[in-house]
Amino acid sequence: MKTIAELLREHPFFRDLAQADLEFIGGCGENAIYATGDYLARENEPADHFFVIRSGKVAVETYLPDRGPLCLQTLHDGDIFGWSWLFPPYVWTFDARALDEVHAIRLGGKCLREKCEGEPRLGFQLMKRFARIATERLQAARxxxxxxYGQSPPPQGDTW
Amino acid sequence: MIPRVYRIEHRREEYPGTFTLEMSADRGRPVTCDPGQFNMLYAFGAGEVPISISGAGRRDGLLVHTIRTQGLVTAALERLKEGEQLGVRGPFGQGWPLDLARDSDLLIIAGGVGLAPLRPVVYSLLDGRGRARRTQLYYGARRPEERLFRHELNQWGRAVSLVQSVDHADSDWPGHIGVITGPLQASRINGPETIAFVCGPELMMRFSIRVLLESGVPASAIFLSMERNMKCATGLCGHCQWGPRFICKDGPVFCYKDIQPWFQIRGL
Structure with missing residues (x-):
């Protein structure tokens, strides 16, 4: 059976991180399996974890009173979910729901924060990786x- | 240069504002077209517009065009019913270089109505006229119900591995939600051995090209279909001049390596 550090090494988010760092981070992690419909996170609840998705599909959702749950994005193997554990007040901004069986590594937010505070070099490595993912998601949202793909007007001066 | 008269045999609404016409030539033999070429469609009394061929000769020699209503002429085409006539000039332009895909992994990236000029590529793979080592089709759309050719997408699984992503959907949608570059980034692209055909909104193409280049796909192996204001379709009027090229004559399909210097120039 693979250790958490070995599983982390297989995930793109942790690519090229030193073995010692993986083992250090792995100390905060555990394997987690979610069945279809299970919530990994609920909006406004404490954000105690960070999820490394190994397989399966996760919907990032919000709830609208007149429309019900609205999916903003789907995440898949190779993705990560959650950075609310990084910043106060440490509560989830969105729901995360498993759309099929999801295998993930669940890393403890408090544990990770403490390790990053005590080991700024590793903290910076992780921050750079989070910043990249956050930037990619911001670009995608924009x-x-x-x-x-919506209707656009015809080219200027044309009658298309 | 004189339009031939075609008759609409079948008309299908893909989704509101976007429709497909299957047409037969009133007289003479149907024309042969290469995947990626376009015709000038003439709505009598309204005008002419360049429209990509979304299928040809597959069923009873019918010529197929998929059109999104954008202005006066396309609105006139939308009003045409089965049995009515329109004029057709063409085919024009350079299509997709399918022969280059023979010994490569073929990556087809389509956005919205950009799937229309790529459908003939899929048809070629399905009927054996075209060949690729492995084909993946990434299709991005606004919503699941605003996808083209929904009735046949799943049947293409025989020839292509299909990944679909939409901007908005309910939770019963089995594909991705988000921009198409997300799943593209996550896919394992064998860069040096991949050839990519890209067609969609220009912004989507710019971001897709960025992902392809990061994945090691050479600029010389990326092909994209461009759209500009075309009038004569023969490179004479100059309406569609783009840098030193004419979209109608030298395109609409271009190799990214050849157009890279002016692809990023704003307003060109």
């Missing part, structure tokens, strides 16, 4: 907002 493109979604542009509604590029």
């Amino acid at each position: 493109i979604q907002l542009l509604d590029v």
Whole structure:
């Protein structure tokens, strides 16, 4: 059976991280399996974990009173979920729901924060990786907002 | 250069504002077209528009065009019913270089109505005229119900591995939600041995090209279909000049390596 550090090494988020760092981080982690419909996180509840998705599909959702749950994005193997554990007040901003059986590594937020505070070099490594993912998701959200597939007016001066 | 008269045999609404016309030539033999080429469709009394061919000769020699209503002419085409006529000039332009895909992994990336000019590529793979070592189709759309060719997408699984992503969907949607570059980034692209055909909104193509280059796909193996204001379709009027090229004559399919210097120039 693989150790948490070995499983982390297989995930793109932790690619090229030193073995000692993986073992250090792995000390905060445990394997977790979620059945279809299970919630990994609920909006406004304490954000105590960070999820490394190994397989399965997760919907990042919010709830609208007149429309019910609204999916903003789906995450898959190779993705991560959750950075609310990084910043006060440490509560989830969105729901995360398993759309099929999800295998993940669940890393303790408090444990990770303490390790990063005590080991700033590793903290910076992780921050750079989170910043990259956050930037990619911001770019994706901006493109979604542009509604590029929607109806557009014909080229200027044309009658298309 | 004189339009041939075609008759609409079948008309299907793909989703509101986007429709497919299957047409037969009133006289003479149907024209042969390469995947990626386009025709000038003439709605009598309204005008002419360039529209990509979304299928040809597959069923009873019918010529197929998928059109999104954007202005006066496309609105006139939308009003045409089965049995009515329109004019067709073409085919024009350079299509997808399918022969280059023979010994490569073929990556097809389509966004919205951009799937229309790529469907003939899939048809070629399905009927054996075209060949690739492995084919993946990434299709991005606004919503599940705003996808083209929904009735046949799942049947393409025989020839291509299909990954779909939409901007918005209910929880029963089995595909991805988010931009198409997300699953593209997560896929294992064998960069040096991949050839990519890309068609969709220009912004989507820019971001897709970025992912492809990061994955090691050479600029010379990325092909994209461009759209500009085309009028004569023969490179004479200059309406569609783009850098030193004409979209109608030198394109609409271009190799990214050849157009890279002016692809990023704003307003060109």
